[in-house]
Amino acid sequence: MANMPQSLSMGTSFGGPSTSAHVVSGAPARNDRNLASAEQLVLDLCNPDLRENALLELSKKRELFQDLAPLLWNSFGTIAALLQEIVSIYPVLSPPNLTPAQSNRVCNSLALLQCVASHPDTRMLFLKAHIPLYLYPFLDTTSKSRPFEYLRLTSLGVIGALVKVDDAEVISFLLSIEVVRLCLRTMEMGSELSKTVATFIVQKILLDEVGLDYICTKAERFFSVGRVLGNMVASLAEQPSPRLLKHIIRCYLRLSDNPRACAVLGSCLPDSLRDGTFVSCLREDQTARRWLQQLLHNVNVGVGAGRVPTLQTGGFDHMLLS
Structure with a gap:
């Protein structure tokens, strides 16, 4: 993207470590000038x-x-x-100006x-x-x-x-302001880069026990996440993005850690994750391939073990009939 604002990468390091004088000549003076500036x-x-x-x-x-x-x-x-x-720019957000x-x-x-x-x-x-x-x-x-x-x-x-930085307090706060819903919206309609960042955030939330429980205790939340992940997988089958796909697979894998969610994934996991569609896309990423193999194993074991929800109230119990 042309003229993109500075440093939008998730990996950017801010305020990096200082360079000592014995490593780079003149570093103290340069640091003093930087500080003054x-x-x-x-x-x-x-x-x-x-x-x-x-x-x-x-x-x-x-x-x-x-x-x-x-x-x-x-x-x-x-x-x-x-x-x-x-x-100051709130007024130009709607209508979009x-x-x-x-x-x-x-x-x-x-x-x-x-x-x-x-x-x-x-x-x-x-x-x-x-x-x-x-x-x-x-x-x-x-x-x-x-x-x-x-x-x-x-x-x-x-x-x-x-x-x-993994911190349960951070996750709890973000859940309280419905960040998952906002990320899902971007995952549906954003650019590849914004989808990747939004999916990374959802992944980090899922990796926290509070976050996983938040998404997996209500059917509507699980299906909202599952629907968006599935739609992105379908899009990536046509226009692959290894980095985005890796985050999606990790989200699915984390969902499979919840027994009831794992059972539901047995019936709604995209076929393209099972049939080798992304073999070439993941050729250079051993970690993503291992995550996908583990996901498929978890889903198969979950279904084979009879972890199928029954018609009761709450949680995932009505999912297969939704």
Whole structure:
């Protein structure tokens, strides 16, 4: 995608380790200059006339600024300025009138929030301040235009930064604000990259016991997840994406850890995952192939062991008759 906002990758490392003087000559002086530059740019965020440039420069160079996240969090008025940027575009979300310039500017603000969400010293402070709630309107949009796609993708990057570190408190909070539903929407209508990030988030939620229980104790939640995963598998049979497929397989495999869900998967797992459709797609990914083999084994054992729900109330008990 042309002109994509800076660093939307889930693997980006923010505020990387410092380089000691004995490794690189002149590093202390360079670090001092970087710190001074970062401090000035952070101060500029509170000046409406200087904010746009400061957002751009900080988002582009944040890997160079050691411990930028604590600086953003602890400096007076900075987080409020970033939230002001976010709230200011709410009126153009519906009806959808978001311009590329507006999208890029708010995406730069979100990139700095992603920095805060990634840092071990600020992650939980960020969460306890309920700042992810400000992203809800962006993730709830449906326009497929590029400005909106960038906005959703960068917002997902913030959530992705939170779930990268396994923490039950993070998962519980995200479940409380219905992040699964918002991710499923993106998994249905987003670009390949945004689908991948959204599926990664759902995968991380499922890997937590609270998250798995949340999805598997109500039939409508399970079927919502299963339907979207199935639709994505069908699309990937025509346009393969090894990375996205790997996350989908891991979601299915985790669902199969729940006995009742595993029994239902025996009847609704896409045939293309069973018949070798994706052999060439997964040729270079041994881990994904192993996950798929384990998934098929779990499903076959689950059905063979008679783990079939009966018609009762609650849970998965009515699923096969839904």
